Amino acid sequence: MKMKKAQNRWQSALQNNYGTPSLALSHGKGSYVWDVEGKKYLDMLGGIATTVVGQAHPKVVAAVSKQMEQLSHVSNFYIHEPGLSLAEKLISFTGEKSARVFFCNSGAEANEAALKLSRLTDRTRIISTRSAFHGRTIGALSLTGQSAKQRPFRPLLKDVVFAEYGDIASMKRLISRKVAMVILEPIQGESGVVVPPAGYLKAVRELCDKYGVLLCIDAVQTGMGRTGSWFGYEYSGITPDIITLAKGLGGGLPLGAMIAVTSKAPAFKAGEHGSTFGGNPVSCASGLAAIEVIEKGSLLKKVVERGEFIKREVAELDGVTLVRGEGLLLGIVLDEAIAASVVAAAKEEGLLLNAPDKNVIRIAPALTLTQAEAKVFIKKFSASLLRAKSEARA
Numbered sequence: 001m002k003m004k005k006a007q008n009r010w011q012s013a014l015q016n017n018y019g020t021p022s023l024a025l026s027h028g029k030g031s032y033v034w035d036v037e038g039k040k041y042l043d044m045l046g047g048i049a050t051t052v053v054g055q056a057h058p059k060v061v062a063a064v065s066k067q068m069e070q071l072s073h074v075s076n077f078y079i080h081e082p083g084l085s086l087a088e089k090l091i092s093f094t095g096e097k098s099a100r101v102f103f104c105n106s107g108a109e110a111n112e113a114a115l116k117l118s119r120l121t122d123r124t125r126i127i128s129t130r131s132a133f134h135g136r137t138i139g140a141l142s143l144t145g146q147s148a149k150q151r152p153f154r155p156l157l158k159d160v161v162f163a164e165y166g167d168i169a170s171m172k173r174l175i176s177r178k179v180a181m182v183i184l185e186p187i188q189g190e191s192g193v194v195v196p197p198a199g200y201l202k203a204v205r206e207l208c209d210k211y212g213v214l215l216c217i218d219a220v221q222t223g224m225g226r227t228g229s230w231f232g233y234e235y236s237g238i239t240p241d242i243i244t245l246a247k248g249l250g251g252g253l254p255l256g257a258m259i260a261v262t263s264k265a266p267a268f269k270a271g272e273h274g275s276t277f278g279g280n281p282v283s284c285a286s287g288l289a290a291i292e293v294i295e296k297g298s299l300l301k302k303v304v305e306r307g308e309f310i311k312r313e314v315a316e317l318d319g320v321t322l323v324r325g326e327g328l329l330l331g332i333v334l335d336e337a338i339a340a341s342v343v344a345a346a347k348e349e350g351l352l353l354n355a356p357d358k359n360v361i362r363i364a365p366a367l368t369l370t371q372a373e374a375k376v377f378i379k380k381f382s383a384s385l386l387r388a389k390s391e392a393r394a
Protein backbone atom coordinates (compact mmCIF):
# COMPACT_ATOMS: atom_id res chain seq x y z
CA MET A 1 0.00 0.00 0.00
CA LYS A 2 2.85 2.36 0.87
CA MET A 3 4.17 1.74 -2.65
CA LYS A 4 0.87 2.62 -4.32
CA LYS A 5 0.62 5.79 -2.24
CA ALA A 6 4.16 6.83 -3.17
CA GLN A 7 3.36 6.24 -6.85
CA ASN A 8 0.15 8.29 -6.61
CA ARG A 9 2.04 11.16 -4.97
CA TRP A 10 4.77 10.86 -7.63
CA GLN A 11 2.20 11.11 -10.43
CA SER A 12 0.68 14.21 -8.85
CA ALA A 13 4.01 15.94 -8.33
CA LEU A 14 6.56 14.95 -10.97
CA GLN A 15 6.94 15.20 -14.73
CA ASN A 16 6.29 11.88 -16.39
CA ASN A 17 9.56 11.80 -18.37
CA TYR A 18 10.67 8.59 -16.61
CA GLY A 19 7.20 6.99 -16.54
CA THR A 20 5.93 6.08 -13.06
CA PRO A 21 8.73 4.18 -11.28
CA SER A 22 7.74 0.65 -10.26
CA LEU A 23 9.40 0.95 -6.84
CA ALA A 24 9.84 3.50 -4.08
CA LEU A 25 13.06 2.87 -2.14
CA SER A 26 13.77 3.87 1.43
CA HIS A 27 17.39 2.95 2.21
CA GLY A 28 20.39 0.92 1.13
CA LYS A 29 23.58 -0.69 2.38
CA GLY A 30 26.39 -1.88 0.12
CA SER A 31 24.91 -3.73 -2.86
CA TYR A 32 21.42 -3.94 -1.34
CA VAL A 33 18.47 -1.53 -1.25
CA TRP A 34 15.11 -1.80 0.53
CA ASP A 35 11.73 -0.60 -0.70
CA VAL A 36 9.22 1.36 1.38
CA GLU A 37 7.37 -1.86 2.24
CA GLY A 38 10.56 -3.46 3.65
CA LYS A 39 11.46 -5.78 0.75
CA LYS A 40 15.20 -6.22 0.11
CA TYR A 41 16.75 -6.16 -3.39
CA LEU A 42 20.21 -6.94 -4.73
CA ASP A 43 20.87 -3.82 -6.78
CA MET A 44 22.66 -4.82 -9.98
CA LEU A 45 22.04 -1.44 -11.61
CA GLY A 46 23.87 0.63 -8.97
CA GLY A 47 22.09 3.93 -9.62
CA ILE A 48 22.87 3.38 -13.33
CA ALA A 49 26.58 2.69 -12.92
CA THR A 50 26.93 5.38 -10.29
CA THR A 51 27.19 4.06 -6.73
CA VAL A 52 30.67 2.63 -7.34
CA VAL A 53 31.28 1.71 -3.70
CA GLY A 54 27.67 0.83 -2.93
CA GLN A 55 25.13 2.52 -0.70
CA ALA A 56 26.15 4.19 2.57
CA HIS A 57 29.81 3.17 2.42
CA PRO A 58 31.19 4.20 5.85
CA LYS A 59 34.23 5.94 4.32
CA VAL A 60 32.05 7.99 1.97
CA VAL A 61 29.53 8.79 4.72
CA ALA A 62 32.38 9.94 7.01
CA ALA A 63 34.04 12.06 4.29
CA VAL A 64 30.77 13.69 3.23
CA SER A 65 29.69 14.39 6.83
CA LYS A 66 33.07 15.89 7.72
CA GLN A 67 33.12 18.05 4.59
CA MET A 68 29.54 19.20 5.20
CA GLU A 69 30.52 20.33 8.70
CA GLN A 70 33.66 22.03 7.46
CA LEU A 71 32.72 23.73 4.17
CA SER A 72 29.70 22.83 2.05
CA HIS A 73 29.54 25.04 -1.03
CA VAL A 74 31.64 28.04 -1.94
CA SER A 75 31.40 28.39 -5.76
CA ASN A 76 34.34 28.45 -8.11
CA PHE A 77 35.35 31.91 -6.98
CA TYR A 78 37.38 30.09 -4.33
CA ILE A 79 39.88 27.22 -4.10
CA HIS A 80 39.10 24.27 -1.82
CA GLU A 81 41.15 21.20 -0.90
CA PRO A 82 38.76 18.42 -2.07
CA GLY A 83 38.50 19.98 -5.55
CA LEU A 84 42.26 20.38 -5.83
CA SER A 85 42.97 16.85 -4.59
CA LEU A 86 40.38 15.25 -6.87
CA ALA A 87 41.64 17.14 -9.94
CA GLU A 88 45.22 16.09 -9.11
CA LYS A 89 44.09 12.49 -8.67
CA LEU A 90 42.32 12.46 -12.06
CA ILE A 91 45.36 13.99 -13.74
CA SER A 92 47.54 11.26 -12.23
CA PHE A 93 45.13 8.63 -13.66
CA THR A 94 45.52 10.09 -17.16
CA GLY A 95 49.32 9.84 -16.88
CA GLU A 96 49.60 13.31 -18.51
CA LYS A 97 50.92 16.01 -16.16
CA SER A 98 49.71 18.76 -18.47
CA ALA A 99 46.06 17.55 -18.28
CA ARG A 100 43.59 20.13 -16.90
CA VAL A 101 40.22 19.43 -15.28
CA PHE A 102 36.91 21.29 -15.46
CA PHE A 103 34.31 20.13 -12.93
CA CYS A 104 30.56 20.15 -13.54
CA ASN A 105 27.61 18.15 -12.20
CA SER A 106 26.61 15.53 -14.77
CA GLY A 107 27.60 13.60 -17.87
CA ALA A 108 25.64 15.84 -20.23
CA GLU A 109 27.39 18.89 -18.80
CA ALA A 110 30.79 17.22 -19.16
CA ASN A 111 30.05 16.60 -22.85
CA GLU A 112 28.73 20.15 -23.27
CA ALA A 113 32.08 21.34 -21.92
CA ALA A 114 33.93 19.13 -24.41
CA LEU A 115 31.72 20.45 -27.20
CA LYS A 116 32.47 24.05 -26.23
CA LEU A 117 36.17 23.28 -25.95
CA SER A 118 36.13 21.85 -29.46
CA ARG A 119 34.67 25.17 -30.72
CA LEU A 120 37.93 26.81 -29.68
CA THR A 121 39.57 25.11 -32.64
CA ASP A 122 38.75 26.88 -35.90
CA ARG A 123 36.39 24.01 -36.84
CA THR A 124 32.81 23.16 -35.89
CA ARG A 125 32.00 19.69 -37.27
CA ILE A 126 31.64 16.83 -34.80
CA ILE A 127 31.64 13.12 -35.56
CA SER A 128 29.67 11.02 -33.12
CA THR A 129 28.47 7.44 -33.58
CA ARG A 130 25.12 5.79 -34.27
CA SER A 131 23.34 4.57 -31.12
CA ALA A 132 25.72 6.61 -28.94
CA PHE A 133 24.38 8.21 -25.78
CA HIS A 134 26.02 11.43 -24.63
CA GLY A 135 23.23 13.10 -22.64
CA ARG A 136 19.95 14.99 -22.90
CA THR A 137 20.80 18.71 -22.99
CA ILE A 138 20.52 20.21 -26.47
CA GLY A 139 24.27 20.07 -27.20
CA ALA A 140 24.74 16.57 -25.73
CA LEU A 141 21.51 15.38 -27.38
CA SER A 142 22.86 16.61 -30.71
CA LEU A 143 25.74 14.13 -30.21
CA THR A 144 23.40 11.30 -29.16
CA GLY A 145 22.98 8.97 -32.12
CA GLN A 146 19.40 7.93 -31.40
CA SER A 147 16.75 9.62 -33.53
CA ALA A 148 13.84 8.67 -31.22
CA LYS A 149 15.46 10.71 -28.44
CA GLN A 150 16.33 13.60 -30.78
CA ARG A 151 13.13 13.82 -32.85
CA PRO A 152 10.83 15.86 -30.56
CA PHE A 153 13.56 18.43 -29.91
CA ARG A 154 14.77 19.26 -33.40
CA PRO A 155 16.32 21.46 -34.67
CA LEU A 156 19.47 20.44 -32.82
CA LEU A 157 23.06 21.55 -33.44
CA LYS A 158 24.05 21.63 -37.07
CA ASP A 159 27.23 20.02 -38.33
CA VAL A 160 27.08 16.81 -36.28
CA VAL A 161 27.50 13.63 -38.33
CA PHE A 162 27.28 10.00 -37.23
CA ALA A 163 29.61 7.14 -38.08
CA GLU A 164 28.65 3.49 -37.56
CA TYR A 165 30.04 2.48 -34.16
CA GLY A 166 32.94 0.07 -34.42
CA ASP A 167 33.25 0.55 -38.18
CA ILE A 168 36.51 2.29 -39.08
CA ALA A 169 35.59 2.51 -42.79
CA SER A 170 32.52 4.55 -41.85
CA MET A 171 34.69 6.89 -39.72
CA LYS A 172 37.17 7.22 -42.61
CA ARG A 173 34.37 8.33 -44.94
CA LEU A 174 33.34 11.16 -42.60
CA ILE A 175 36.59 12.46 -41.19
CA SER A 176 38.32 15.46 -42.79
CA ARG A 177 40.15 18.65 -41.86
CA LYS A 178 36.72 20.26 -41.28
CA VAL A 179 36.11 18.05 -38.23
CA ALA A 180 36.82 19.54 -34.79
CA MET A 181 36.19 16.48 -32.62
CA VAL A 182 35.29 12.80 -32.66
CA ILE A 183 33.38 11.71 -29.57
CA LEU A 184 33.13 8.04 -28.63
CA GLU A 185 32.17 5.77 -25.76
CA PRO A 186 34.78 3.00 -25.20
CA ILE A 187 31.74 0.71 -24.76
CA GLN A 188 28.29 1.99 -25.75
CA GLY A 189 26.45 1.64 -22.45
CA GLU A 190 22.91 2.95 -22.88
CA SER A 191 22.40 1.27 -26.23
CA GLY A 192 22.96 -2.19 -24.73
CA VAL A 193 26.63 -2.55 -23.72
CA VAL A 194 28.09 -2.71 -27.21
CA VAL A 195 31.83 -3.40 -27.42
CA PRO A 196 33.75 -2.20 -30.50
CA PRO A 197 36.07 -4.61 -32.35
CA ALA A 198 39.70 -4.90 -31.21
CA GLY A 199 41.86 -2.16 -32.70
CA TYR A 200 38.95 0.25 -33.29
CA LEU A 201 39.96 2.95 -30.79
CA LYS A 202 43.55 2.83 -32.01
CA ALA A 203 42.45 3.17 -35.64
CA VAL A 204 40.20 6.13 -34.73
CA ARG A 205 43.12 7.74 -32.84
CA GLU A 206 45.30 7.37 -35.95
CA LEU A 207 42.64 8.95 -38.17
CA CYS A 208 42.23 11.85 -35.71
CA ASP A 209 45.99 12.40 -35.73
CA LYS A 210 46.09 12.34 -39.53
CA TYR A 211 43.43 15.04 -39.84
CA GLY A 212 44.28 17.08 -36.72
CA VAL A 213 40.97 16.17 -35.06
CA LEU A 214 40.41 16.06 -31.28
CA LEU A 215 39.43 12.67 -29.86
CA CYS A 216 37.05 12.83 -26.89
CA ILE A 217 36.44 9.64 -24.93
CA ASP A 218 33.09 9.76 -23.15
CA ALA A 219 33.93 7.69 -20.08
CA VAL A 220 30.81 8.79 -18.20
CA GLN A 221 29.56 5.19 -17.95
CA THR A 222 32.77 3.18 -18.40
CA GLY A 223 34.85 5.35 -16.07
CA MET A 224 35.88 5.28 -12.42
CA GLY A 225 36.87 1.64 -12.40
CA ARG A 226 33.72 0.13 -13.88
CA THR A 227 35.49 -1.84 -16.60
CA GLY A 228 38.61 -2.58 -14.53
CA SER A 229 40.54 0.58 -15.45
CA TRP A 230 39.99 4.21 -14.49
CA PHE A 231 38.45 5.34 -17.78
CA GLY A 232 37.68 2.27 -19.88
CA TYR A 233 39.88 3.01 -22.92
CA GLU A 234 43.30 2.15 -21.44
CA TYR A 235 43.36 -1.38 -22.88
CA SER A 236 43.62 0.18 -26.36
CA GLY A 237 46.92 1.94 -25.65
CA ILE A 238 45.63 5.31 -26.93
CA THR A 239 45.70 8.71 -25.25
CA PRO A 240 42.54 10.73 -25.91
CA ASP A 241 42.69 14.52 -26.14
CA ILE A 242 39.62 14.91 -23.93
CA ILE A 243 37.94 12.63 -21.37
CA THR A 244 34.47 13.21 -19.97
CA LEU A 245 33.36 11.71 -16.67
CA ALA A 246 30.36 11.70 -14.32
CA LYS A 247 28.29 8.85 -12.79
CA GLY A 248 30.78 7.05 -10.47
CA LEU A 249 33.03 10.12 -10.15
CA GLY A 250 31.07 11.53 -7.20
CA GLY A 251 30.89 8.25 -5.27
CA GLY A 252 27.07 8.54 -5.33
CA LEU A 253 26.80 12.36 -5.39
CA PRO A 254 26.35 14.48 -8.54
CA LEU A 255 29.70 15.33 -10.09
CA GLY A 256 31.03 15.49 -13.64
CA ALA A 257 34.37 16.40 -15.18
CA MET A 258 35.85 17.27 -18.54
CA ILE A 259 39.58 16.66 -18.69
CA ALA A 260 41.62 18.25 -21.46
CA VAL A 261 44.36 15.65 -21.56
CA THR A 262 46.82 16.42 -24.34
CA SER A 263 48.33 19.70 -25.49
CA LYS A 264 46.27 19.33 -28.70
CA ALA A 265 43.12 20.12 -26.73
CA PRO A 266 42.47 23.85 -26.40
CA ALA A 267 42.15 25.35 -22.92
CA PHE A 268 39.35 27.57 -21.63
CA LYS A 269 40.40 31.12 -20.82
CA ALA A 270 39.00 32.90 -17.77
CA GLY A 271 35.30 33.59 -18.31
CA GLU A 272 34.77 31.14 -21.20
CA HIS A 273 32.91 28.46 -19.23
CA GLY A 274 31.60 27.79 -15.75
CA SER A 275 29.17 26.12 -13.36
CA THR A 276 27.95 27.35 -9.96
CA PHE A 277 27.89 23.95 -8.29
CA GLY A 278 30.50 22.20 -10.49
CA GLY A 279 33.10 20.46 -8.35
CA ASN A 280 31.56 21.49 -5.04
CA PRO A 281 33.56 20.42 -1.95
CA VAL A 282 31.07 17.78 -0.73
CA SER A 283 30.80 15.93 -4.06
CA CYS A 284 34.59 16.08 -4.46
CA ALA A 285 35.16 14.75 -0.92
CA SER A 286 32.71 11.93 -1.69
CA GLY A 287 34.51 11.14 -4.97
CA LEU A 288 37.93 11.14 -3.28
CA ALA A 289 36.67 8.77 -0.57
CA ALA A 290 35.26 6.43 -3.23
CA ILE A 291 38.60 6.44 -5.09
CA GLU A 292 40.40 5.62 -1.85
CA VAL A 293 38.07 2.66 -1.29
CA ILE A 294 38.68 1.45 -4.86
CA GLU A 295 42.47 1.79 -4.52
CA LYS A 296 42.83 0.33 -1.02
CA GLY A 297 40.53 -2.59 -1.83
CA SER A 298 42.36 -3.35 -5.14
CA LEU A 299 38.92 -3.17 -6.71
CA LEU A 300 40.11 -2.62 -10.29
CA LYS A 301 41.51 -6.15 -10.26
CA LYS A 302 38.47 -7.57 -8.43
CA VAL A 303 36.06 -5.92 -10.88
CA VAL A 304 37.69 -7.85 -13.73
CA GLU A 305 37.61 -11.16 -11.81
CA ARG A 306 34.00 -10.65 -10.72
CA GLY A 307 32.97 -9.70 -14.26
CA GLU A 308 34.67 -12.76 -15.74
CA PHE A 309 32.94 -15.02 -13.20
CA ILE A 310 29.50 -13.54 -13.93
CA LYS A 311 30.11 -13.73 -17.69
CA ARG A 312 31.07 -17.41 -17.49
CA GLU A 313 28.16 -18.42 -15.28
CA VAL A 314 25.47 -16.41 -17.07
CA ALA A 315 26.61 -17.53 -20.53
CA GLU A 316 25.74 -21.11 -19.45
CA LEU A 317 22.08 -20.26 -18.77
CA ASP A 318 19.36 -21.41 -21.13
CA GLY A 319 18.05 -18.44 -23.08
CA VAL A 320 21.29 -16.41 -22.98
CA THR A 321 23.01 -16.08 -26.34
CA LEU A 322 25.91 -13.80 -25.37
CA VAL A 323 27.30 -11.81 -22.45
CA ARG A 324 29.24 -8.75 -23.63
CA GLY A 325 31.04 -5.92 -21.89
CA GLU A 326 33.99 -5.57 -19.54
CA GLY A 327 34.38 -5.75 -15.77
CA LEU A 328 31.12 -4.84 -14.09
CA LEU A 329 29.45 -3.29 -17.13
CA LEU A 330 27.81 -6.27 -18.78
CA GLY A 331 25.06 -6.73 -21.35
CA ILE A 332 23.28 -10.07 -21.27
CA VAL A 333 21.83 -10.81 -24.69
CA LEU A 334 18.72 -13.02 -24.58
CA ASP A 335 17.43 -15.30 -27.33
CA GLU A 336 13.97 -13.65 -27.15
CA ALA A 337 12.71 -10.07 -26.83
CA ILE A 338 11.65 -10.60 -23.20
CA ALA A 339 14.07 -8.29 -21.38
CA ALA A 340 11.25 -6.18 -19.86
CA SER A 341 9.57 -9.30 -18.43
CA VAL A 342 12.91 -10.49 -17.04
CA VAL A 343 13.30 -7.14 -15.25
CA ALA A 344 9.75 -7.46 -13.84
CA ALA A 345 10.32 -11.08 -12.76
CA ALA A 346 13.65 -10.08 -11.18
CA LYS A 347 11.87 -7.47 -9.09
CA GLU A 348 9.69 -10.25 -7.67
CA GLU A 349 12.86 -12.26 -6.94
CA GLY A 350 14.41 -9.28 -5.10
CA LEU A 351 16.82 -8.26 -7.86
CA LEU A 352 17.14 -4.90 -9.62
CA LEU A 353 18.09 -5.00 -13.30
CA ASN A 354 17.68 -2.81 -16.35
CA ALA A 355 16.74 -3.52 -19.98
CA PRO A 356 18.43 -1.10 -22.43
CA ASP A 357 16.97 -3.05 -25.35
CA LYS A 358 14.15 -5.55 -25.99
CA ASN A 359 16.53 -8.50 -25.72
CA VAL A 360 19.31 -7.08 -23.55
CA ILE A 361 19.71 -6.91 -19.77
CA ARG A 362 22.36 -4.54 -18.43
CA ILE A 363 24.14 -4.91 -15.12
CA ALA A 364 26.33 -2.19 -13.59
CA PRO A 365 26.43 -2.93 -9.84
CA ALA A 366 28.66 -1.49 -7.13
CA LEU A 367 32.33 -2.31 -7.73
CA THR A 368 32.37 -3.61 -4.15
CA LEU A 369 30.09 -6.52 -5.19
CA THR A 370 31.36 -9.58 -3.31
CA GLN A 371 31.76 -13.08 -4.74
CA ALA A 372 28.87 -14.22 -2.51
CA GLU A 373 26.67 -11.42 -3.93
CA ALA A 374 27.69 -12.38 -7.47
CA LYS A 375 26.44 -15.91 -6.72
CA VAL A 376 23.15 -14.54 -5.32
CA PHE A 377 22.80 -12.57 -8.56
CA ILE A 378 23.29 -15.65 -10.73
CA LYS A 379 20.71 -17.62 -8.73
CA LYS A 380 18.12 -14.84 -8.80
CA PHE A 381 18.80 -14.01 -12.46
CA SER A 382 18.41 -17.62 -13.49
CA ALA A 383 15.07 -17.83 -11.62
CA SER A 384 13.90 -14.55 -13.22
CA LEU A 385 14.79 -15.75 -16.70
CA LEU A 386 12.90 -19.04 -16.15
CA ARG A 387 9.90 -17.14 -14.83
CA ALA A 388 9.87 -14.70 -17.78
CA LYS A 389 10.24 -17.55 -20.26
CA SER A 390 7.34 -19.50 -18.83
CA GLU A 391 5.20 -16.33 -18.78
CA ALA A 392 6.04 -15.81 -22.47
CA ARG A 393 4.80 -19.36 -23.18
CA ALA A 394 1.58 -19.00 -21.13
Ligand SMILES: Cc1ncc(COP(=O)(O)O)c(C=O)c1O
Nearest residue numbers: 106107108133134135220221246
Ligand atom coordinates in the same frame (compact mmCIF):
# COMPACT_ATOMS: atom_id res chain seq x y z
C1 LIG B 1 28.18 7.52 -21.98
C2 LIG B 1 27.27 8.53 -21.34
N1 LIG B 1 27.48 9.83 -21.56
C3 LIG B 1 26.69 10.77 -21.02
C4 LIG B 1 25.64 10.42 -20.20
C5 LIG B 1 24.77 11.49 -19.61
O1 LIG B 1 25.01 11.59 -18.24
P1 LIG B 1 24.00 12.37 -17.29
O2 LIG B 1 22.75 11.57 -17.23
O3 LIG B 1 24.73 12.44 -15.98
O4 LIG B 1 23.80 13.71 -17.90
C6 LIG B 1 25.39 9.07 -19.93
C7 LIG B 1 24.26 8.67 -19.10
O5 LIG B 1 23.81 7.55 -19.09
C8 LIG B 1 26.23 8.10 -20.52
O6 LIG B 1 26.03 6.79 -20.32
